[in-house]
Amino acid sequence: MTVTGSHDVTQRRWRAEAELLLGCARSKMQPVAAHRVAQALKEKIDWDHVVEEAFRHGTASLLFWNLSRLGTECIPKATFDQLETAYNAIARWNLSLTGELLKLLNLFRTHGIRALPLKGPALAAAAYGNVSLRIFGDLDILMPREDILKGKDLLQLEGYQPKLHLTASQEVEYLRSHHDYKFVRTADGIVVELQWGITQWSFAFPLDFDEIWEHREIGSLAGAPVFNLPPETLLLILCVHGTKHRWEKLMWICDIAELVDADRDKIDWPRLLERARARGGERMLLLGLYLAQDLLGTALPGEVVARINVDSRIKSLAAQVDKALFPESSKASAFYDEHPIFYWKARERMRDKLALLWKYLPEYFFRLVVPNKKDQAVVQLPPFLSIGYYLIRPVRLVLRHWSTFRDGSSGER
Numbered sequence: 001m002t003v004t005g006s007h008d009v010t011q012r013r014w015r016a017e018a019e020l021l022l023g024c025a026r027s028k029m030q031p032v033a034a035h036r037v038a039q040a041l042k043e044k045i046d047w048d049h050v051v052e053e054a055f056r057h058g059t060a061s062l063l064f065w066n067l068s069r070l071g072t073e074c075i076p077k078a079t080f081d082q083l084e085t086a087y088n089a090i091a092r093w094n095l096s097l098t099g100e101l102l103k104l105l106n107l108f109r110t111h112g113i114r115a116l117p118l119k120g121p122a123l124a125a126a127a128y129g130n131v132s133l134r135i136f137g138d139l140d141i142l143m144p145r146e147d148i149l150k151g152k153d154l155l156q157l158e159g160y161q162p163k164l165h166l167t168a169s170q171e172v173e174y175l176r177s178h179h180d181y182k183f184v185r186t187a188d189g190i191v192v193e194l195q196w197g198i199t200q201w202s203f204a205f206p207l208d209f210d211e212i213w214e215h216r217e218i219g220s221l222a223g224a225p226v227f228n229l230p231p232e233t234l235l236l237i238l239c240v241h242g243t244k245h246r247w248e249k250l251m252w253i254c255d256i257a258e259l260v261d262a263d264r265d266k267i268d269w270p271r272l273l274e275r276a277r278a279r280g281g282e283r284m285l286l287l288g289l290y291l292a293q294d295l296l297g298t299a300l301p302g303e304v305v306a307r308i309n310v311d312s313r314i315k316s317l318a319a320q321v322d323k324a325l326f327p328e329s330s331k332a333s334a335f336y337d338e339h340p341i342f343y344w345k346a347r348e349r350m351r352d353k354l355a356l357l358w359k360y361l362p363e364y365f366f367r368l369v370v371p372n373k374k375d376q377a378v379v380q381l382p383p384f385l386s387i388g389y390y391l392i393r394p395v396r397l398v399l400r401h402w403s404t405f406r407d408g409s410s411g412e413r
Contacts (some may be wrong), residue, residue: 016043017050018326024066025059025254025296027128028261032297037070053326054083055098058135058251061090065133086342091132097121098131100190101139105226107154108143111302114213115143115151116227117235118195119255125221126228127258135251138191140180142229144209145196148181152194160185160192176243198244203343204352205281216398231263232272239288240281243346246339247291247321257292260300280349282307286314287346294318295325313345 014022023029023037054060064083067075075083098121108115118141124134143151149171152162160183166174175181179197184190199205212233219228229237238259242252260267276285286308294300300308308314320342343356371393378396381388 013322014326016040017046017053020045020050020249021057021059021063022052022295023249024063025257027062027130027258029066029069030297033288034070035063037066037102041074042068051079051082055086057249059254060086061135061223062131062254078229087132087133090135094121094124094131094134096188097136097139097190098125101141102221102224102226104139104141104155104158104192107158108141108151110153111150113143113147113151113154114209115141115147116212116216116229117314118142118219118229119241121236122219122221122226122228123238123255123259126219126234127255127262128196129262131222134255138182138193140193140195142207142209142212144306145175148175148194148196150185150326152181155183155192155194158185159187160190163191174332198240203240203244204347204355205279207237231259231267232275235259235263235267235288236272236276236279236281236285239285242291243284246324246342247288248324250295250325253288253291253295256288257296257298259291260292260298264301269303273307280347280352283311283313283317283346283348287312290314290318291321311348313348317342317345 013019017040019036020040023033023040026033028036050063051060060083064080064087067080067083072080101117101121105115105117117139120136120139121131124131124136130135133264141151163182163184164174175196177200179199180193180195183192183194186190196209197205197207212229213234216227217230219226228234235256238252239254242256245252247253269399272285273282276282286304287297289304290299290308293300340356344353347353347356374396378392379388
């Protein structure tokens, strides 16, 4: 298997604080990343901003882990103490959730329910090698849809209650049209999501649990044996999940990089590409892998790089993620406002694009037609002429989008 060299991630693309976060976004800091961090630390660092961004991106544990190994002299003591306190709190919470996950998996197994951990402690252990290095707030457990209500009854015996209060008929409809069912235990705040899919119907990426179960692997979590998703399936799911959330958090890109490095030789890359293509998820897979390569220096197999290079959408989508990942201003990026367009470009099959169109077209039609305060700010009309704003809005939007097209920039609606 041919593995390509990674991109030159040392080329400056963001302010020093963002470069520092990217350099500290791996469980094992490679020489290229160490150089990136060293270059960033030569500049005046806004440490409050670094900490704020680390928590926003879910990489605070990784930031502390790497900076503590570089030496405390590189970071103000108050910031170091803050990160250390957070790291220890995250570690305790993660260990608590790990114990709870093992208990629930055993509970389901003893009652004949096939269940697999999804993300959370299992991902942290398998990819990062340390459950303290990845932040997770809840427990995701994958099981067949037909076992969800049985799983619900068992969770209620453990003190969990559904977040939604549904009648029996509403519950049947909910299970038909959704992909997860959330439960919370008020005694300790632990949230459990029973999942039979990873996306809503409009995102059109169904899972075949029987196939996943057939190829499950035995792994280890806190010294206990557990069934895990096969790495190819997990990698594809993570890329779909990241795309669904438009890769807003650096931690989701870290997951891809860590999993690839941990399981590179176990992954059947041609089979993974074929399965992704058959499910209409090849572009989402390639986008996640390219982001890991481009931002974090992850080396990819030659066949993956070849597929990325023939799909011009991949780097275009990655450029959109880049712009939103570390916004230089406090204004919300227009990228988030345009997420249906991002989703459209991220899918390669027309039937998947049409499912998205069915969901978002009514919302977009409403936003395009109904005037808002910005339209009212263009011209002050008396109340009896307020219907005129319905004429002003399309004209304003045409002018704004023409300006955007001409200047290569984007603004708010």
